[in-house]
Every structure is written in structure tokens, then in C-alpha cells.
Amino acid sequence: MAPPSLTSRAAALLTAERGRFADRNPKSRALAESAGRHFPGGVPLHWMKDWGTPFPLAVAEASGAEVLDADGHRLADFCLGDTGAMFGHAPAPVVEAIRAAAGHGLTAMMPSTGTAAVGDLLAEVFALPFWQVTQTASDANRAVIRWARAITGRPRILVFEGCYHGQVDDAFVARGPDGRTVVRPGLLGQVADVAATTVCCPFNDLPAVEAALAAGDVALVLTEPALTNTAMVLPAPGFLDGLAAACRRAGTLLCLDETHTISTARGGYARAHGLKPDFLVVGKPVAGGLPAAVFGFTADVEAAMRRADAERPAGYSGIGTTLSGNMLQLAAMRATLEDVMTPEAYGHMLALSDRLAAELSAAITRHGLPWSVTRLGARAEIVHSPTPLTDGAHAAATIDHDLEAAIHIALLNREVIVTPFHNMTLVSPATTAAHVGRLAEAFDDTLTALLR
Incomplete structure (x- = not known):
């Protein structure tokens, strides 16, 4: 102040x-x-x-x-759509790709002929083998949370004070004066007590994380590699490596939300620093500013996802929207990854x-x-x-x-x-x-x- x-x-x-x-x-x-x-x-x-x-x-x-x-x-x-236009407004390769693709259809709820190429590019750039496409990073984070709970059978997630992960109910928590997790003040229309299923820890406080994970009921730690939605907080030396190790010991999955920290380097903070998360989310800039986001995951997670999907009753999974992965998104994403997001x-x-x-x-x-x-x-x-x-x-x-x-x-x-x-x-x-x-x-x- x-x-x-x-x-x-x-x-x-x-x-x-x-x-x-x-x-x-x-x-x-x-x-x-x-x-x-x-x-x-x-x-x-x-x-x-x-x-x-x-x-x-x-x-x-x-x-x-x-x-x-x-x-x-x-x-x-220097705002650039709060990262949505991180690679500049209307990059020429993306504009050309959209112009070329639009004449052949915008959405069909089926994969396009360019799907395999986009998957290859995502795996090459971000060093994770499997991917799904959503409309926004909010959607991607919600999907990751749901998958993590399904895979682990655990109800809780862990986030850090001052975080923001889009329009995701589970992440709207804070730490009260006594250190307990509380619903973040200022929310409109909040009914469910998300503090019952989310724990909020201080960023850079590894002992607090280890104590929270010790109960064995945390499915996922969801965090940015650095906090960027409050005044910027960088990770202390060794914190993220310690966080990943603590998650492995506790059987908790780790998701790095790189929607903003993609500014670090090609491939994001995780790739630049050799981190190995279970999930990775990239939002706003991945299709050059066209509404799109992705979440990637390891081969072990993909196998666990298949098992969870096979064991559930038939019906809607609660993950996905009709426009996700549409033809126009994939065309813009391919142009961004190939010709805009370059070294x-x-x-x-x-x-x-x-x-x-x-x-x-x-x-x-x-x-x-x-x-x-x-x-x-x-x-x-x-x-x-x-x-x-x-x-x-x-x-x-x-x-x-x-x-x-x-x-x-x-x-x-x-x-x-x-x-x-x-x-x-x-x-x-x-x-x-x-x-x-x-x-x-x-x-x-x-x-x-x-x-x-």
C-alpha cells in the first residue's frame, strides 16, 4: 500500500x-x-x-x-488482450489460415484432416504426448480437475493463495486470518462451499503443501509456475521441483496452468525449466487469439483416463463442449504453432x-x-x-x-x-x-x- x-x-x-x-x-x-x-x-x-x-x-x-x-x-x-494476442494482433499466418479454412466449414463435431498435424506440433512444442482441445483455459482447467478426481478417486484439489485459473469454481478460495481455506470474497451467486473440497496454501511454502497432501485426499495440485494474476510472484529456487516431488510421494497429480507463463519461452515455463507435470494447460494465445485452449497429459494419465472412462456408466461425462476442437480452431492453432510461436x-x-x-x-x-x-x-x-x-x-x-x-x-x-x-x-x-x-x-x- x-x-x-x-x-x-x-x-x-x-x-x-x-x-x-x-x-x-x-x-x-x-x-x-x-x-x-x-x-x-x-x-x-x-x-x-x-x-x-x-x-x-x-x-x-x-x-x-x-x-x-x-x-x-x-x-x-503492451496488454495484448491480457495475453490473448501475445504474439501480436492478427498475425498474418493465422489470418491466412482462418481465411483459407473458413470456406471449408467452421465446426462439425468431428476431427478435421489437420488434427494429427496439430497433435504432432503440440507434442513437439510442449513435450507431452497427449492433448485435448477446449474453448478456453477455464474449460481446460475444469476438465483437468474432473479427470484428476476420476483417476485418483479423491475429492479435493489444492491451489495457491492469489491464484486465478479462469471461471473455475473450485479455485475461488482464499486463506482466512486463521489460515483456514475460505470461499473468496466477492463471488457472485456462489452456492456450494468450495472450501470443503479445495485447500488453499501460500505459494512458495513447501511445508504447507506437504502438510495438506499428507491427508491423502488431494487429487490435484493446480498452479501457475509463477503467480501472474496477482502482483507477480516468482517461484523460489527449488519450490516447483519440491512441489512435483511432494505430489509424487502423495499420489497427487500436478497440473501447471501456463496460460500466462507461456511468455517464458517456447514450450512454456515447464519446458524451459525441465519440469514434468502430469497435466499442462495453455489458453488464450495458442490459436493466435481465436478462442481456444488445450490441455496436455502424460502417457500414464492417458491410460488412467481410459480406465476411468471404461468403468463409468454410459452417459455424459461432464467434460467438453460442442464447439471444442472445431475445424477453425485447429487451423488457427496449426498456423500459430508452426509459423508464429517460433524460436x-x-x-x-x-x-x-x-x-x-x-x-x-x-x-x-x-x-x-x-x-x-x-x-x-x-x-x-x-x-x-x-x-x-x-x-x-x-x-x-x-x-x-x-x-x-x-x-x-x-x-x-x-x-x-x-x-x-x-x-x-x-x-x-x-x-x-x-x-x-x-x-x-x-x-x-x-x-x-x-x-x-
């Missing part, structure tokens, strides 16, 4: 920048009012109101690493992200602020702590939503987009040194305005 003097300055900056935003974007305001006749708040998804702006910014076009808004401003985009693309992204993190850190140092920058591959985040974050509770203690909102809208007014959630940045293959320079200059100018 920011000290009182910085908090008051953030409030003043937020007020000023909101006024400036309203003056700069009259067409977006008009579009929001028009859309508001049928879409609450003028948005087709209520999350789109979470940017901290007086009204939503309307996008006219998104291409490469830039967004053109309704009022004609061309913004350098060369990652080489560009990682080098430029390193430069960006250095520029942001230098600005923080120049202005004498007790902040730092945490980086994970192509992802970098401004953290309101002088030291690396250790777990979800530490991350939550550093978050000042008004300060984040003030910085975010100030950058928008300087024609730079970062995520509205804890000011994370992402570098794509289409991002240039000029884009990085624009963000660095805008951030420095924003800090000057904040401290003025």
Missing part, C-alpha cells in the same frame, strides 16, 4: 487523467452510450469496464503491437522485454520510488515493493488499486496500453524498440506528474 502522501497524489493524478481521457475520446464516449442501450455499461463482457476509465475505450482496429481507437489515436499495446519470435520478445524491464527500473530509480520490476520472459510488471514478492498475501499487501488506476489511465492518455490489472506489460514479436521507448517515456512522464 502506498504511503499517505503518495496516495493523495495518486488520487489527484487519477482525477486529472480521467478528465483528460474524457476530453480525448468523445467518439468512444458516444459509442459506449449507444452500446449501453443493450449492453450494460456499453460492453459485451463486464470485465471490459475494469480499465478505470470514465467510459470504455472503443477499438477500431488492432494490428501487430498497436491499437487504433475510435478517436483515431494509435496506441502502443525466432521468442528471441525477439525476450531481448526486448529485458530492455523494457531495464527502462522501467531505471525510471523508478530516478524518481526514488520504493518499487521494482518483476520479469518472466516476455512479461514484466511494475511491483509496488522494493523486494521480490514471496506469496499471494505479500502481493495483496502491496496492491494499491487507486495508484495502479492512476498510472494506467495516465499511460493510456500518453497512447500506451498496459493491463488494467496490476500494470503488467507483454512484448510481442511485433513490438519494436520504438514501442518500448514510447512506454519508457510515458512511464517517466507519468511518474513526474504523480510526484509533482
Whole structure:
């Protein structure tokens, strides 16, 4: 949390920048009012109101690493659809693949002729032999949880405080003041007590995990390799290896949700660090921004899945949706894996992200602020702590939503987009040194305005 003097300055900056935003974007305001006749708040998804702006910014076009808004401003985009467009907006190979495939059908609830090729690519890139396709990472995580319970016969899962795994009921838990698992505050319409079947532990706390697994009733540990949906928390040295070993000893399956940590390297964090999870989930960017996700699994898991499927009564399994694995998804996924998610693309992204993190850190140092920058591959985040974050509770203690909102809208007014959630940045293959320079200059100018 920011000290009182910085908090008051953030409030003043937020007020000023909101006024400036309203003056700069009259067409977006008009579009929001028009859309508001049928879409609450003028948005087709209520999350789109979470940017901290007086009204939503309307996008006219998104291409490469830039967004053109309704009022004609061309913004350098470091949010990239919160990773959905991690490889840039509308990558040419994906656009061409969609254009070619669309004329031959979109969905048929049958495998397409390209299914085998996509399977080969997924196995090669992510080093797991078996895969299934879903619409979203939420769907993939739900499927993994259900399969893990079916395979092990155990009812509980384990997640970490501060996690986010999409629209998955089981993961919406937190740690109460006494350390017990509780349902996360703020949920709408929650009926089931998911704290009865989910245990929440602090990230990087291996003894807490081992104690939770000792009861022998945990089917699955579901985690990101690094927490990225709170202020970013990196794994402590040896934590993930220790976690995998603890799962093996306890007979618990391990799933790594790489929807965001795919920014680490080609093949994700697990491949880059030699981790061997039982399941792996990759979401938003795997089809170049087209709605799609995948979950992979080992040969042992696949054999256990077949046994569980053979033993159950006939009827719906509760896993899957009609549009999952459709022809258009597979065409876009193949183009992404073959021609977009390349070693060369990652080489560009990682080098430029390193430069960006250095520029942001230098600005923080120049202005004498007790902040730092945490980086994970192509992802970098401004953290309101002088030291690396250790777990979800530490991350939550550093978050000042008004300060984040003030910085975010100030950058928008300087024609730079970062995520509205804890000011994370992402570098794509289409991002240039000029884009990085624009963000660095805008951030420095924003800090000057904040401290003025």
C-alpha cells in the first residue's frame, strides 16, 4: 500500500487523467452510450469496464503491437488482450489460415484432416504426448480437475493463495486470518462451499503443501509456475521441483496452468525449466487469439483416463463442449504453432522485454520510488515493493488499486496500453524498440506528474 502522501497524489493524478481521457475520446464516449442501450455499461463482457476509465475505450482496429481507437489515436499495446494476442494482433499466418479454412466449414463435431498435424506440433512444442482441445483455459482447467478426481478417486484439489485459473469454481478460495481455506470474497451467486473440497496454501511454502497432501485426499495440485494474476510472484529456487516431488510421494497429480507463463519461452515455463507435470494447460494465445485452449497429459494419465472412462456408466461425462476442437480452431492453432510461436519470435520478445524491464527500473530509480520490476520472459510488471514478492498475501499487501488506476489511465492518455490489472506489460514479436521507448517515456512522464 502506498504511503499517505503518495496516495493523495495518486488520487489527484487519477482525477486529472480521467478528465483528460474524457476530453480525448468523445467518439468512444458516444459509442459506449449507444452500446449501453443493450449492453450494460456499453460492453459485451463486464470485465471490459475494469480499465478505470470514465467510459470504455472503443477499438477500431488492432494490428501487430498497436491499437487504433475510435478517436483515431494509435496506441502502443503492451496488454495484448491480457495475453490473448501475445504474439501480436492478427498475425498474418493465422489470418491466412482462418481465411483459407473458413470456406471449408467452421465446426462439425468431428476431427478435421489437420488434427494429427496439430497433435504432432503440440507434442513437439510442449513435450507431452497427449492433448485435448477446449474453448478456453477455464474449460481446460475444469476438465483437468474432473479427470484428476476420476483417476485418483479423491475429492479435493489444492491451489495457491492469489491464484486465478479462469471461471473455475473450485479455485475461488482464499486463506482466512486463521489460515483456514475460505470461499473468496466477492463471488457472485456462489452456492456450494468450495472450501470443503479445495485447500488453499501460500505459494512458495513447501511445508504447507506437504502438510495438506499428507491427508491423502488431494487429487490435484493446480498452479501457475509463477503467480501472474496477482502482483507477480516468482517461484523460489527449488519450490516447483519440491512441489512435483511432494505430489509424487502423495499420489497427487500436478497440473501447471501456463496460460500466462507461456511468455517464458517456447514450450512454456515447464519446458524451459525441465519440469514434468502430469497435466499442462495453455489458453488464450495458442490459436493466435481465436478462442481456444488445450490441455496436455502424460502417457500414464492417458491410460488412467481410459480406465476411468471404461468403468463409468454410459452417459455424459461432464467434460467438453460442442464447439471444442472445431475445424477453425485447429487451423488457427496449426498456423500459430508452426509459423508464429517460433524460436525466432521468442528471441525477439525476450531481448526486448529485458530492455523494457531495464527502462522501467531505471525510471523508478530516478524518481526514488520504493518499487521494482518483476520479469518472466516476455512479461514484466511494475511491483509496488522494493523486494521480490514471496506469496499471494505479500502481493495483496502491496496492491494499491487507486495508484495502479492512476498510472494506467495516465499511460493510456500518453497512447500506451498496459493491463488494467496490476500494470503488467507483454512484448510481442511485433513490438519494436520504438514501442518500448514510447512506454519508457510515458512511464517517466507519468511518474513526474504523480510526484509533482
